[in-house]
Amino acid sequence: MKKTLLSLIVLLTACSTQIDKQVLGTWNVQSNFYKATYKIEKQGKKLIGKVLYYNDDTTVLHETKTDKDIFLHDLKYKNEVYVDAISGATNTVSEKLTIKVKHKDTLEVTSYINKKPLIENWTRKQ
Numbered sequence: 323m324k325k326t327l328l329s330l331i332v333l334l335t336a337c338s339t340q341i342d343k344q345v346l347g348t349w350n351v352q353s354n355f356y357k358a359t360y361k362i363e364k365q366g367k368k369l370i371g372k373v374l375y376y377n378d379d380t381t382v383l384h385e386t387k388t389d390k391d392i393f394l395h396d397l398k399y400k401n402e403v404y405v406d407a408i409s410g411a412t413n414t415v416s417e418k419l420t421i422k423v424k425h426k427d428t429l430e431v432t433s434y435i436n437k438k439p440l441i442e443n444w445t446r447k448q
Contacts, residue, residue, distance in 0.1 A: 342369055344423045345397070345404060349444035351431075359447065362397070369397035369404070397421070 342364070351358040356378035362371050371394030376383040385391055396407040404421040422430045427446040432439050 342399070344426065345369065345421060345429065348374065348447040349429060350447050352443045352445060360393075360444065362394070368395070370394055371397065371406075394419070 345362050346364065346369075348359060348361045351360065356376065358376045359374040360371055361374050362369060364370075370392050372385070372391040373383055373393055374385045374391075394406045397404045398407040402422065405418050419431065419433045422432075424430045424443070429444040431442045431444055433442075434440065
């Protein structure tokens with residue numbers, strides 16, 4: 323019984339780690355509205371997203387190497403997509419951002435502006 327339980331725990335941990343590896347890395351945003359490069363990485367036990375570069379022709383952001391760079395605080399894998407568990411836990415009228423792995427080098431990211439979905443593709447930076 324103990325061996326079976328231990329095997330199940332090891333298997334679940336390995337699967338979770340493998341799933342997380344799909345989103346880890348540096349991503350270029352393909353958008354008609356702005357240019358950006360984001361990085362998804364592990365920080366302790368959490369998956370976080372950082373802004374490395376952002377430019378929408380009115381605001382330009384560069385990596386500061388501080389917590390100000392973090393815009394995704396605790397990504398969790400749920401129902402075949404990643405959601406930001408921190409922002410999803412707060413009481414807000416806005417929809418959550420979701421990240422779906424389309425391919426090992428492509429993420430489909432859905433955010434909402436005025437309750438309308440904005441779907442972007444993020445491609446892995448080589």
